[in-house]
Amino acid sequence: MEKLRDTIRSSLPDGYEEIINYNMPSWVVPHSLFPEGYHVDPKLPLPFLSIASQRRHIGLYHMGIYASPELLEWFTQEYPNHCKTKLDMGKSCIRFKNAAYIPYELVRELCSKMSVQEWIDLYQKQHQ
Secondary structure, three states: OHHHHHHHHHHOOOOOEEEEEOOEEEEEEOOOOOOOOEOOEOOOOEEEEEEEEOOOOEEEEEHHHHHOHHHHHHHHHHHHHHOOOOOOEOOOEEEEOOHHHOOHHHHHHHHHOOOHHHHHHHHHHHOO
């Protein structure tokens, strides 16, 4: 988890803020950049990415993959080039059942692909 967290921290574009959100290490768009906050609860900042150690996997929850079909397609096509294990995904959750097989370079590239402003624009487009 620590290596995954460090990978994310060093790869995200400027502007995301690291907090504990829903009891998970998370990266969000702070209210100072997006005062409207999260539509589910406007008191919360706009979530972007979280990680969690679950009972049977480590989960990486990337809202950009959920919201952007192009980013999802890129990720699913790139995954086999970085990892020999089968991709295990939900809508925004990427599940890694064995920490030894986390494709850190792919995670690094994924994290760098969406700026704060791109995430805000995509989020607003889908929630208006």
